[in-house]
Amino acid sequence: MADPFISVAERLAPAFAAVAGGACDPVVRPSDRADGQANGALALAKKLGLQPREVAQQVLDAAGDVSDMLASTEIAGPGFINLVFSNTFIAEQLSEATHNPRLGVRASSDPHTVVVDYSAPNVAKEMHVGHLRSSVIGDALVRALMFVGHTVVRENHIGDWGTPFGMLIEHLIDMGEDNAANELGVGDLDGFYKAARRKFEESDEFKGRARARVVMLQGGDEDTLRLWRTLVSESTRYFNQVYRQLDVLLTDDDLMGESAYNPMLAPVVERLREAKLLEESDGADVVFVEGFTNRDNEPLPLIIRKGDGGYNYATSDLACVIDRVERIGARSLLYVVGAPQAQHLQMVEAVARKAGWLPEGYIMNHVSFGSVLGADRKMLKSRSGGETVKLNALLDEAVERAEISVAEKNPDMSAADRTAVATMVGIGAVKYSDLSSDRVKDYIFDWDRMLSFEGNTAPYLQYAHARICSIFRRAGIDRAAIRDVVPTLVEVQERDLALRILRFDSAVWEMIDTLGPHKLCTYLFDLATDFTSFYEHCPVLKADNDAMRDSRLALCDATARIMSEGLLLLGIRAPEQM
Numbered sequence: 206m207a208d209p210f211i212s213v214a215e216r217l218a219p220a221f222a223a224v225a226g227g228a229c230d231p232v233v234r235p236s237d238r239a240d241g242q243a244n245g246a247l248a249l250a251k252k253l254g255l256q257p258r259e260v261a262q263q264v265l266d267a268a269g270d271v272s273d274m275l276a277s278t279e280i281a282g283p284g285f286i287n288l289v290f291s292n293t294f295i296a297e298q299l300s301e302a303t304h305n306p307r308l309g310v311r312a313s314s315d316p317h318t319v320v321v322d323y324s325a326p327n328v329a330k331e332m333h334v335g336h337l338r339s340s341v342i343g344d345a346l347v348r349a350l351m352f353v354g355h356t357v358v359r360e361n362h363i364g365d366w367g368t369p370f371g372m373l374i375e376h377l378i379d380m381g382e383d384n385a386a387n388e389l390g391v392g393d394l395d396g397f398y399k400a401a402r403r404k405f406e407e408s409d410e411f412k413g414r415a416r417a418r419v420v421m422l423q424g425g426d427e428d429t430l431r432l433w434r435t436l437v438s439e440s441t442r443y444f445n446q447v448y449r450q451l452d453v454l455l456t457d458d459d460l461m462g463e464s465a466y467n468p469m470l471a472p473v474v475e476r477l478r479e480a481k482l483l484e485e486s487d488g489a490d491v492v493f494v495e496g497f498t499n500r501d502n503e504p505l506p507l508i509i510r511k512g513d514g515g516y517n518y519a520t521s522d523l524a525c526v527i528d529r530v531e532r533i534g535a536r537s538l539l540y541v542v543g544a545p546q547a548q549h550l551q552m553v554e555a556v557a558r559k560a561g562w563l564p565e566g567y568i569m570n571h572v573s574f575g576s577v578l579g580a581d582r583k584m585l586k587s588r589s590g591g592e593t594v595k596l597n598a599l600l601d602e603a604v605e606r607a608e609i610s611v612a613e614k615n616p617d618m619s620a621a622d623r624t625a626v627a628t629m630v631g632i633g634a635v636k637y638s639d640l641s642s643d644r645v646k647d648y649i650f651d652w653d654r655m656l657s658f659e660g661n662t663a664p665y666l667q668y669a670h671a672r673i674c675s676i677f678r679r680a681g682i683d684r685a686a687i688r689d690v691v692p693t694l695v696e697v698q699e700r701d702l703a704l705r706i707l708r709f710d711s712a713v714w715e716m717i718d719t720l721g722p723h724k725l726c727t728y729l730f731d732l733a734t735d736f737t738s739f740y741e742h743c744p745v746l747k748a749d750n751d752a753m754r755d756s757r758l759a760l761c762d763a764t765a766r767i768m769s770e771g772l773l774l775l776g777i778r779a780p781e782q783m
Contacts, residue, residue: 207302207309208710209290210234210241213274217286220267221245224260225252231264239279239287240704246284257284290704292694299703300691302710303763307352308770310710316354320529321347323541324448324455327364328440328462329373329401331394332447333593334585334650335543338574341636341776342644343541344453345722346572348774349713358533361455362525363444365437365462371419374432375411376401382435389439395595423467437462450600452632452776469524470516474509476527480560488512494555497548507552519553526557530567537568539720544573544645572720575647577639585650600632603656607631610656610664615783626780630656630664633777637663640775641726661730666768667779669733672740673765674781680746682758690759693752698739702760705735709767713774722775729771736764 214233221229229249236242246264250257261284271278276291302309323343326332343359351357376397377385389397404411421429441457448455474490477483482492484506491506499505508517529535540550550571557563579585585594608627611618618626638655641662642648658664677684694700712728715721745761748754769779 207298207305208311208707209274209295209298209704210708210711211311212298213241213271213288213290214243216271216274217243217245217264217268220264220269221249223267224263225249233288235708236287238281240290241288243286243288246286250284260284261286292700295700295703295707296692296694298707299763300689302707303688303759303766308709308767309707310353310713312354316356317536318356318358318534319350319537319539320358320360320533320535321350321539321541322360322362322525323347323539324453325362325364325542326440326444328370328437329389329394329398330364330440332444332596334577334596334599335593336596337451337577337599337635338639338644339541339543340448340451340453340455341639342572342574342722343539344455344776345640345725345774346539346541346717346720347454348776349717349722349725352713352774353717355537358529358535359455359459360461360529361444361459363441363460363462365433365440366464366467368416368419370422370433370436371415371417372401372405372411373398373436374418374422374429375414376404377432377436379404382432386435386439389436389443394440394443447597447600450597450632451636452778454776463521466521466524466528469528470520473520473523473527474516477509477523477556477560482556482560483509492556492559494552494559496555497552505552507556519549519556522550522553523557523560523562526553526569527562530562530564536566537570539570539572541572541574544575547571547573570720572644574644578647578649580649580651582647582649600635603631603635604628605631606652606656607634607664610658611783614658618782622782626783629778629780630667630783633663633667633772636775636777637666637726640722641730643723644721661726663772663777664783666729666733666772667777668783669736670765670768670772670779671781671783673736673761673768676745676761677758680758684762684765687755687758687762690755692756692759695753696739696743698735698742699757699760702735702739702764705732706760706763706767709771712771716774725771725774729768732764732767732771736761 210233214231217231217233221231230245232244233241234244246261247257250260253260258280261280265278265286272291274291274294275288277289279287281287321343324336324340326336347357347359385397405415418429422433441460445457474483477492483490484493486506489508489512490510491508493504493506497505507519509520510516526538529538554563554569557569563569577585604627607630608623611623611627611630634655639648654660655662656664658668692699692703694703708728712725716725739760743757745754745757748757772779
């Protein structure tokens, strides 16, 4: 175990249990008055009817000699136990962490299969800034869950089925397949969709053809399906371009469109009927979910099949639950979709549990998020002010702006290196600005702030990593050569940095437990801040002697490795020069 707070909690737990007469959590947390503080004596005192300070003393007596771990203990206030780690213990834990393949992060004690549903663009529509949050939040969670040992199944639930496809296929036929494929191939999906929509609204003849084509599509007409596949293929090729640019893990293997669930919809209805959950309401098949009402306080139904026989989104989402649990074998289902879907997903979950498709112990979590706002605190729009910002255009602009900043900071960098670094910095800046915000809140998109080399930004963290790499280049020392050095912690800044490094484990797990990437972002910013303080107060290459230099180089290397790994868990790359 490399996290000293967890180590000391485990050490004190038997002492608390001895005093309590049963299991008792020591509740060890970081403290401003010491390295850590055990607060469990307060609750235990109430249970035993004793004074908290008396209980705290009994715990310390039961713990015995802890000098191998703690330099001092002190009972303070109403029974708090202040804890100061020994420098030797911190250094040993740091050495252990740096030799661990996960840099001290605990593996999951309950590894299982997790499905993460994220991104979800629509066929024949371009991805816009609204897809940014789902894509980067989902991708960060995927990376973190994989890192601690879960089997993660990525599912990109694209919109590739339904009534609009009759309209789109007829427009494709009118244009000619080759011309349509060429237009879609250059990424003008929005233009294609808008032209089809305009024809649908203006021409009754086209509208009739489109509706007939929907029937053919749903009936499995082979020629119609072939044209539909053209739309899907050209759209997914465009999606992949954006995903590569955004540097997320999604590939064609992760596509699970609405069409994939089409054969499962009728069985959903039958299984609900067999479970005696289905009722008729105004001609539709519905399930009434206890606890959900409309504005008039009347029971709110989840519509499964409409009066005309058509299926609803709820039907598809219930099919998703069945497929993910029964076919994939997932025990956790994460839905990274916007906050407005909250009630819908709550009702889907309630029906799935009532039907027995989500057994006890299985988790369905809505990872909701707010909106991306412009400076006017309204939905971010393009410069013309009329449309939502297209995601690929936003990413292009990020790289262009970053290249200017990188050139100003390092004018001697080669053009090829500058382009590579600018891509990492620009894309990283956009992703970090999103991930560092509490996902449930809206955030304001601000180019100047997100590309700044100061403050809680990706460029600041990336620059901290690059600065460490430059220390080793100047010294002509291979970083791996000093990884067996156990640091000697003399200065307070060395000690603070070492303790911060050892908190990487807690930061990763806090991100996973809360499904909040901003927790890891905050930790990395604190790590970079502590490194800056260390670097300013503790000379590295000009240390007083070789042993001190190697000790500080070991701290530098550990910081860089944590920074690089932490950023990578967020889907952000760390350049070695800037």
